[in-house]
Amino acid sequence: MDFFSWPPIAAILDGAYGLVTGLSATVAPFAGTLSGLLAVAMLTVLVRVLLIPVGVSQVRAEYARRRLAPQLAELQRRHSGDRETLAQKTMELYRAEQVSPFAGMLPLLAQIPVVTLVYAIFTHATIAGHANALLGEHAFGAPLGTSFVGLTGAGAGVWPAMLVYVGVLALIAVVTTVSRRVLTLPQPEGSAAPAGMVRALSFLPYVTVLFAAFVPLAAAVYILTSTAWTVAERWTLRRLLDPARGAGGSARPTTSH
Template sequence: MPSFLEAPVAGAYHVLTALVSSLQPLTGAYAAVIAIVVCTVVVRLCLVPLSVRAQRGMKARAALMPQLKQLTERHRDNPERLQREVAKLQSESGTSLFAGFLPMFAQLPFFWLMYTLFSHPTVAGEANRLISGSLLGAPLGVHWPVFSGTPAFLVLAVLLTVVAFFSARLQLRQLDETATPMSRRIARLLPFGTLLSAAFLPLAAGLYLLTTTAWTVAERTVLLR
């Protein structure tokens, strides 16, 4: 690990282990699991302003779609002119085509920290106490659920599937009438990518994915109303 990354990893490790220690009298062996969920919820709460901005950006983008379609048809043979016109339209409307991705990009550092903390036997110069936690008999640092021999990954997979189903429905609702069949197919299948990710990540990172995707579904449902 590069030296400039050691400080944030060590800081996150000490915060998480302190939280685990405080939760242990109440939650026992599941203290690390609860700590992951709590930390994820705290991060998502901090990102609520970005989520609100992203939702507004997506609504503004949907309103711009007819004009974007006209510009594309008008300047399809002049990509440079099309790029300038699209940029001008975004500037005048005060929105961005990438506004909807803000919460996802903002979560990447936290996801990287979670993966790092549960993928190394030593952190901050000491034995990693976090990977001693478990869920339904599976250590939180375990990869490859096929060989785990516990129901933890099956439960996680079922819950991720349920969340992905509702996430896909929400994404399809947000597509406008100009969306292509390919776009609709991608929107329908993309949320289920969390299942594939969970198969190659530590169980702790899978818990993070479950918590954050469930939060996203609930948050979008509220914002859409």
């Protein structure tokens, strides 16, 4: 049984489909064949605007964790041989400082249902019993319901549509690179995380490029728009919420003493 045919999920999917088709119809008079792609980008922006409070909490928690880095390192030094006690003391510290260790994951977790819905919208021929008109949407000849991997296996006639997919994947890689360079903060003094591990983890976002190659073009456009939004939002919020600015100091990376 298809999960999206279950009545409650089908109703949610149908609502999302109606929103995307409504956005597409709104911009069609001036966007033409790009209306479907633009509708997905508009949906992304709408979701990210609603998630701005989550982004604010994430940046505040980020600065708080940097402030707590020396204390966390000291806890690891004291209780390195007792993981249960270390976990307990770490959570006690987070609770005492009113810092969530999971705040950094909230924007990603909140978007997973949306990416899933966009994926489902552009992979189902019927939605809630009616034909899916969005499967006929194209952008520069590239079908929004086909993935990069799917198009490569289609044989002849994939050009110049393939250029659209390559362009979207390349832009995701560029935005990810900008994110690594602009948003990666220097490790605070006393941090317990090895520099090599931090450097290795900083390459993890590139997995997004691989993931985007396997999802429909519409979902890849969602990923691209959301990633670009993340860079702009995080850069802005870090400067607005920087404790150094709040204390009347210059805007500089926060360090612990």
